Amino acid sequence: MRTITSSGGVAEVINARRTESLDAQEIINLIQPSTRIVFGRVNVIYLLEKANLAVTLTNGRNEVVAHAAFVDYPNLDNVDQTCWESWLHSNYHSEKCTPLNTLFMHLFVALPDYYIGGAKEIIRTVFNAVPELYYIFLFVPNSAQLDPALEAIFEPFESRTGSTAARECAAFVCHRHHHCPVLHIRSARVQDHDDLTPLFTQQSDKLAVTYGDYFLAELIEAQDEENHALVCEVEGTAVGFMSLCSDINIKLLNECFELGPFHGLCKPHPEDILDPLTELQDEPEIESDRQASQKPGSGRSQQSDSSSLQGADVKVPAKVKTPEPLTAGAAESHSGRESALSDVSEPSTAEAPVGDDTNSNQKNMHRGSSEKSKRTGTTPVYKGALNAFCIQLFAIDEKYEMRSLDFLPYVFKLYPDRDLCIITVPHLVPEFPLLQRCVRAIPFHTSTLSQELYIFHRSGLLKSFTVRQAKSSDKPGVESLIKELDMHETILEDFEIFNQTRRDPDGTPVQAFVAEVLHQIVGIAIIRNEEDITYIRSHYNIEDFIYFSHHRQEEHGQIFHIVLNPIFQHNTKHFLKEILRLSDKSCLYYPVYPSYELDKNAFAHSLTSALNYMVPVRPRRQIVYPLEELGINAPARQVAKDQVKYALYHINRKLTLEPKVTINARIVVVGASDTGMSFLEMLVFCPHLRFNNITLISTHGLPGIHSDSENWKFLSTSHCYNDKDFALLSLRSWVNVVVGKMKEIDRTAKHVVVSEGRKVPYDHLILCTGQQYQMPCPTGADISTLLTNRELSVSPDQRYTGPVPSNVFTLNDDEDCLATYNWLQENWAQAEGNVIVYGNTIDAYTTVETLLSLGISGCYIHLAEPPLNSNVTCFNNFAVESAVQAALAAAGVTVYQNCILAQWNGGNNPEHITAVCFTTDTKPVQLQCSVFINLYKKGIDYDAFKAMNDACLVYDGRLVIDTTFHTNDSAIRAAGTLTKFPRRYHADQWSHSNFNSKEVGFHLATAMLPLFDPILHSVVDPPEDLDRLIPMYTGAKVRGGKLPGGYHYLHAAKPGIPIPLAAQMDHSTYGRDIITGSVKTGNYFKLHVNQYSKVETITCLSQESFPALNYLCLYGENEQLLNKLCDRFDEGLILDMYSFFKETWCLAIYHDRFIDFKNEVHQIMATRQDPDSFSVTEIIQQVVEEEGSEDPKETLKMKSEECNYRHPVERYVLNYLKYNRYHLPMYAQPGLL
The missing domain is CATH 3.40.630.30 (Gcn5-related N-acetyltransferase (GNAT))
Incomplete structure (x- = not known):
């Protein structure tokens, strides 16, 4: 926020920000005839699309006060944008102007009273936002008179003798030094103490508390050849400070960071032990470049050079870097002294390998020194002298922080024999402008140090x-x-x-x-x-x-x-x-x-x-x-x-x-569940944020690493993600992966211990492990005594601690399924025995169908169903259940109900199972067994439970969280089926397991983003006396898969506590069911429409594949929107809903932007179309309040016609179809007939 003064002397507080497309109409309204004379006829929308930088000033009422657009080529029609540089040099004395340091003004408009103040503020903002910018040009026709406001900023630019361009237009230039001059850098003096002390104290008192009130004066006095202190001054006042030191703990840095590409921060030496692949190039070329950059008065060394820009709308406060031990991180790319101009960089630190998994792009395409060292088991040894110095302490006034780069040319002059400048900062410190010129080093996955390392090479100062x-x-x-x-x-x-x-x-x-x-x-x-x-x-x-x-x-x-x-x-x-x-x-x-x-x-x-x-x-x-x-x-x-x-x-x-x-904060997500993936997706797809330190800890890494194959899809799907979705997201490009299980959480040291004792440090820990099928523990019952389940003295839910037999497979993810599939392919041909599937969930039935599709005869497949935990079955639909049971019988699959595992191999060595015994409600069952597929009850992994419990996180059957996903540790959040709400909410039956996991992950990310995004305001936790309601989510709970009999199955229902279907239907507010087809004919389709005429449940069972993603779009829609579904069904016009929902009319409803379309129509209905009339929303409210109305619907219809909403709605419908015509060409539009 700044204040400008109008021509009438009125002060106005304004905000400078990037121009948005919504500003276009206000900008057009500011265009005057004089604007067209100077800039020509301008298509504002087109210019905003093509401008490299557009800045708008707004007042406190968010009204546009001024605007300017800047492009990287001249505003002249007769100059080709690809070769303007040669044109400019041939017509004007512009030898110093390059595409790197030059922009061209293509439009400036402002309110008449704010022309001068607005122009100056925009120019100041632009120079401040683009540090490498030194010249802004404006070309106007010779016949035009430049506005006085622009004349005050731009000065005529001298043309060459005989210039042809000067005959057609006049050139004006605006120089940086008139608005945001390069800072003057010098050695610090003790007298600077008084100027610098307020700068430090307003940022942090840590230094004063640690080192005393006069630490700064002592630091300045301690300068010598190895230690320097610099200040930048403006008009004689010190506004920034930098302390430098040449003593660096090279051993520590090389242990913690991948510094091979930087030659270990050392100079080359004949005795260096390097990998042949990282041998550096000939030295003379870069040596001459380095010397050129050091020439006194060289233009290359006097300017700072950056393309990581800080916008005027993003305010980064001045930072104070406290003296810390230099820490770890690994180089993003090669930049050793001798190889400075010949190596290539890795794409991003987020793509660096962490743990056992690696980013595929790097693994397949880049040969770095660290990777080679890992393969060969050798570590480079550097014998040369130190080639780096460090910035120990840095602070600068917020007003001048974009000029932080002005320190660097002076800094390298102090250390003429060293090529690298390094700086370390805590992970939670936002990246400030100085760091945006540096290369962020990649830490080894074994590093637990709490800082980031940034490196800048001397050659980065070159301006050519x-x-x-x-x-x-x-x-x-x-x-x-x-x-x-x-x-x-x-x-x-x-x-x-x-x-x-x-x-x-x-x-x-x-x-x-x-x-x-x-x-x-x-x-x-x-x-x-x-x-x-x-x-x-x-x-x-x-x-x-x-x-x-x-x-x-x-x-x-x-x-x-x-x-x-x-x-x-x-x-x-x-x-x-x-x-x-x-x-x-x-x-x-x-x-x-x-x-x-x-x-x-x-x-x-x-x-x-x-x-x-x-x-x-x-x-x-x-x-x-x-x-x-x-x-x-x-x-x-x-x-x-x-x-x-x-x-x-x-x-x-x-x-x-x-x-x-x-964002360098270390965000560690434990568990590759749908909730975890949704959380990661939200973070990765924030276009204005770059998360460098996201890590996933997962037993099998990121899902979706295998191509889609129906052969081994044993498990049902939630339709949250599939292999194609993961390919479209490419989370692996931004997420480091540690393959392993969480074994311990050290809340004090803030790290997670995974398999083999590896430590993964975190600033924010997100637990999304979910629940998995648990290994069943045999009760040890003696079946010779004909025990029943009621007579068991041992709980069947004990934790199994013995060795897992080699032919027992517990299926929890694609990796488990693939391992099972491979085992069956290799071993089933020689096997003589049964395949036993143990479970009563939908996954058990999809597994049986997969086994049948693999060619295993149904007579060899035995489905043993353990007792239900509740009175709600996995299908909760008698028609579906009867169809599946009939299909199992037809295939020859034997089904045993209420089975509890009693013994493996008669109680003998379970290394390889050959026989299995179950107790039931009647008599025991004993089966020969070649392979045992376990889909027993889901629960929380024991290692995860122990890690959470030992860390003293509140655990009450599940991990306890509040409505903002917090555990009792503010740095640890959790979501998904792992969690439950505290008992103080009096909602023990409700948890995240009742809701759509993807939606839960979305809200988890939404709750965390304000911590990182400067645009968002931090959400304040509600007061404890108001924190009494659990959050309710609206997305459908979905399950689908292929069932025995070749049935394709889909079920989408309103989230809630499971209730038997019969009990739901007995309720007076149930609504109605619309059913077409039958399970016998293989085209069963059921829609449950609730009392408010909205689709609340979708159930499909068909022997033909169907577009499940289309049908999921029907959830939550009003049946009237679905072509008057109920009326047509009652009239006998709908005999097959599969065919009905293939018709052309409904394709627009399946469109991904249909939700936005509905919201816009709702907005039209809620807005008064005429000042003297009511909105449709207001009419509805009136009709509801009028108790005497005989026919509310007819009254509403009659009164709503007076709202004049029909025309704007029809216009928007046509615009929606026109704009999305490439997706919806099947709809007729005006002008097509």
């Missing part, structure tokens, strides 16, 4: 970073840059294709660009035209980031390869910005394929170092089209086609100067 189209002569430089990549041959092949034909084999145009520093190639990018943009638009939410209609087909490009030397990683966004400009593109996309497709897929791309700077694009839920019924009205092939699924990343011109908020 240029991007141009590649040439054939660049091949040697490109080879040198990429030779450490496993896919370097693929990159070279594509580079050769560009050099020879400029097109792919399929004819798609290809472009290649290189980044150069001092004539040495430090980056390579290869892109192609995105020919499949219709598929992308229809399958991904790219319209969250762009107005699609303002981008031509040829303006969409796909990144094939992008590699950038890590020393210049801070220029990644500038590299992308230049690629967009030089290729005449407005959008770039990058696909990430699932790991199991990388080898098979011809379009698998190479590693990208730019992934961190792009935004992940959410996939869209797709309609399952009845293509045969639609015929020529079906969507285009590009929309309806089925192809390899991939995650999509995106950047456009608007995002090139848009900062991300980096």
